[in-house]
Amino acid sequence: xxxxxxxxxxxxxxxxxxxxxxxxxxxxxxxxxxxxxxxxxxxxxxxxxxxxxxxxxxxxxxxxxxxxxxxxxxxxxxxxxxxxxxxxxxxxxxxxxxxxxxxxxxxxxxxxxxxxxxxxxxxxxxxxxxxxxxxxxxxxxxxxxxxxxxxxxxxxxxxxxxxxxxxxxxxxxxxxxxxxxxxxxxxxxxxxxxxxxxxxxxxxxxxxxxxxxxxxxxxxxxxxxxxxxxxxxxxxxxxxxxxxxxxxxxxxxxxxxxxxxxxxxxxxxxxxxxxxxxxxxxxxxxxxxxxxxxxxxxxxxxxxxxxxxxxxxxxxxxxxxxxxxxxxxxxxxxxxxxxxxxxxxxxxxxxxxxxxxxxxxxxxxxxxxxxxxxxxxxxxxxxxxxxxxxxxxxxxxxxxxxxxxxxxxxxxxxxxxxxxxxxxxxxxxxxxxxxxxxxxxxxxxxxxxxxxxxxxxxxxxxxxxxxxxxxxxxxxxxxxxxxxxxxxxxxxxxxxxxxxxxxxxxxxxxxxxxxxxxxxxxxxxxxxxxxxxxxxxxxxxxxxxxxxxxxxxxxxxxxxxxxxxxxxxxxxxxxxxxxxxxxxxxxxxxxxxxxxxxxxxxxxxxxxxxxxxxxxxxxxxxxxxxxxxxxxxxxxx
Ligand code: WT7
Numbered sequence: 001x002x003x004x005x006x007x008x009x010x011x012x013x014x015x016x017x018x019x020x021x022x023x024x025x026x027x028x029x030x031x032x033x034x035x036x037x038x039x040x041x042x043x044x045x046x047x048x049x050x051x052x053x054x055x056x057x058x059x060x061x062x063x064x065x066x067x068x069x070x071x072x073x074x075x076x077x078x079x080x081x082x083x084x085x086x087x088x089x090x091x092x093x094x095x096x097x098x099x100x101x102x103x104x105x106x107x108x109x110x111x112x113x114x115x116x117x118x119x120x121x122x123x124x125x126x127x128x129x130x131x132x133x134x135x136x137x138x139x140x141x142x143x144x145x146x147x148x149x150x151x152x153x154x155x156x157x158x159x160x161x162x163x164x165x166x167x168x169x170x171x172x173x174x175x176x177x178x179x180x181x182x183x184x185x186x187x188x189x190x191x192x193x194x195x196x197x198x199x200x201x202x203x204x205x206x207x208x209x210x211x212x213x214x215x216x217x218x219x220x221x222x223x224x225x226x227x228x229x230x231x232x233x234x235x236x237x238x239x240x241x242x243x244x245x246x247x248x249x250x251x252x253x254x255x256x257x258x259x260x261x262x263x264x265x266x267x268x269x270x271x272x273x274x275x276x277x278x279x280x281x282x283x284x285x286x287x288x289x290x291x292x293x294x295x296x297x298x299x300x301x302x303x304x305x306x307x308x309x310x311x312x313x314x315x316x317x318x319x320x321x322x323x324x325x326x327x328x329x330x331x332x333x334x335x336x337x338x339x340x341x342x343x344x345x346x347x348x349x350x351x352x353x354x355x356x357x358x359x360x361x362x363x364x365x366x367x368x369x370x371x372x373x374x375x376x377x378x379x380x381x382x383x384x385x386x387x388x389x390x391x392x393x394x395x396x397x398x399x400x401x402x403x404x405x406x407x408x409x410x411x412x413x414x415x416x417x418x419x420x421x422x423x424x425x426x427x428x429x430x431x432x433x434x435x436x437x438x439x440x441x442x443x444x445x446x447x448x449x450x451x452x453x454x455x456x457x458x459x460x461x462x463x464x465x466x467x468x469x470x471x472x473x474x475x476x477x478x479x480x481x482x483x484x485x486x487x488x489x490x491x492x493x494x495x496x497x498x499x500x501x502x503x504x505x506x507x508x509x510x511x512x513x514x515x516x517x518x519x520x521x522x523x524x525x526x527x528x529x530x531x532x533x534x535x536x537x538x539x540x541x542x543x544x545x546x547x548x549x550x551x552x553x554x555x556x557x558x559x560x561x562x563x564x565x566x567x568x569x570x571x572x573x574x575x576x577x578x579x580x581x582x583x584x585x586x587x588x589x590x591x592x593x594x595x596x597x598x599x600x601x602x603x604x605x606x607x608x609x610x611x612x613x614x615x616x617x618x619x620x621x622x623x624x625x626x627x628x629x630x631x632x633x634x635x636x637x
Pocket of ligand 1: 373499
């Protein structure tokens with residue numbers, strides 16, 4: 001591989017300036033020097049921010065698996081590509097070399113071909129963190145099928161809505177999964193989902209737990225029946241730069257799932273580039289990102305980013321505290337991890353445990369530690385710095401989104417001086433701007449506003465699958481000509497960014513991105529409920545927790561409230577998943593609404609977080625008296 005590293009702060013500023021002055025030249029060089037292409041592009045970038053049409057590396061031909069696997073075989077064939085650490089510490093971990101990975105991916109691609117999958121078909125993958133998750137994704141990539149990984153904690157109806165939205169022909173799942181002390185059955189969830197999915201022709205089952213499963217004739221197949229016989233030869237599909245690569249669903253402000261589409265070339269270039277620089281990756285480093293591959297973090301920095309750089313990446317199947325609260329630290333010690341990347345919610349949870357758990361483990365292999373998914377508070381930042389990084393490892397607080405494909409704002413280790421709770425500076429090629437409510441750009445430092453990005457970067461999602469209009473409206477209309485992130489941010493006196501949190505109806509709970517609208521839709525399915533409003537409020541471990549304000553129908557008034565609360569959470573768990581359950585439920589006689597009928601969520605957010613100081617302008621409310629009433633009955637703890 002060529003070189004694209006940033007070596008010092010002056011070098012960062014130099015490269016940053018160049019990347020803004022001439023983005024085409026900047027990305028042209030990186031893409032040319034660091035990847036294998038079947039055919040060069042004839043234009044680096046083309047875009048229309050009004051129509052939300054973006055093209056990178058037009059007419060280039062490539063396959064990401066050539067760059068993730070094949071090109072490493074000559075020099076790194078016997079190097080470990082993936083270390084798989086099982087849930088049970090007594091079970092043996094797997095070390096999969098690049099050679100083995102190549103063979104397993106080819107075989108898998110042949111299995112998928114036998115099941116009728118071709119270039120352009122969508123394949124939903126609903127698997128726990130086992131090697132087959134990575135292998136099936138890579139197999140899809142190799143054959144040009146579009147994978148859509150669905151986090152294996154989602155309920156049957158959440159699975160069904162995603163499968164239907166993308167029209168998947170095949171679902172890949174397992175009999176079950178191990179998570180801590182629990183064995184979860186996955187196949188029955190898929191069975192229930194597929195009842196509602198007419199596009200699905202086959203279900204491929206990977207055996208993990210050995211649990212009893214029922215197979216539907218002509219639809220369900222067991223991987224073991226195909227895999228051993230499959231050939232190790234597979235002809236890689238040649239992909240166009242802008243061919244669909246994968247779809248990943250994220251939350252939005254309506255109940256309909258929002259399938260972000262990433263394309264082949266831009267995603268590859270940006271993710272490889274950011275992985276190398278943000279984690280200061282050097283040959284033979286062992287990298288561990290603890291995120292589940294079902295989220296974008298896992299796609300970009302557990303799987304594709306490391307493999308593109310020929311790195312060794314760790315995949316862990318279990319939970320941070322299984323069988324004891326030192327599991328993460330034990331994994332770092334066992335595999336001599338050099339870069340560790342996790343979420344603030346995990347840091348806060350582990351910081352609550354006895355300090356001896358982390359102190360007893362040898363973490364001296366660590367060089368860089370990272371944080372992602374939500375703002376990291378001061379206390380958690382310092383605990384991470386003191387006890388995990390031992391004040392020797394720079395913390396990279398990386399800000400980005402499912403939509404951005406890769407990290408946009410982050411310190412570069414040993415280059416950017418870190419500042420607690422700040423994501424610091426944009427990566428080369430990234431132009432953040434702060435906008436005020438009147439859509440004016442806020443110039444100068446020491447400012448706060450809505451975070452937008454001025455110019456497209458290679459890994460920006462190209463559309464929402466099947467709904468380009470929604471893509472345009474969600475991201476490109478609030479601030480015309482710019483990509484709107486949905487986050488608020490402040491810029492300090494030296495130009496460092498700190499992300500202050502969502503300014504829309506998305507709440508980040510334990511690092512999970514949840515839309516309040518789909519949760520409300522789900523609550524309203526309960527026959528005793530007339531209407532509901534869900535907001536986030538600060539929580540010391542989860543970052544945010546969910547508070548529901550619920551109006552009962554008359555028939556609900558006489559019901560036992562504790563039972564109702566349980567039922568509400570049960571509906572949510574069934575329709576979305578347990579991660580979206582409410583922490584507090586308050587039954588209210590009404591909701592504060594504007595004359596146009598819009599719920600004034602700003603007030604509910606303040607009440608939920610116990611901040612009664614200043615409700616701002618309530619003059620547009622139809623029913624201002626309801627505010628006092630809700631406030632007085634707020635659920636404390
Ligand atoms: C939202 C995106 C990016 C991968 C994981 C989440 C929040 C993400 C940070 C950070 C403050 C952060 C934002 C963003 N977020 N990283 N370092 N500091 N907030 O991806 O599920 O698409 O969520 O996560 O609010 O918009 P996602």
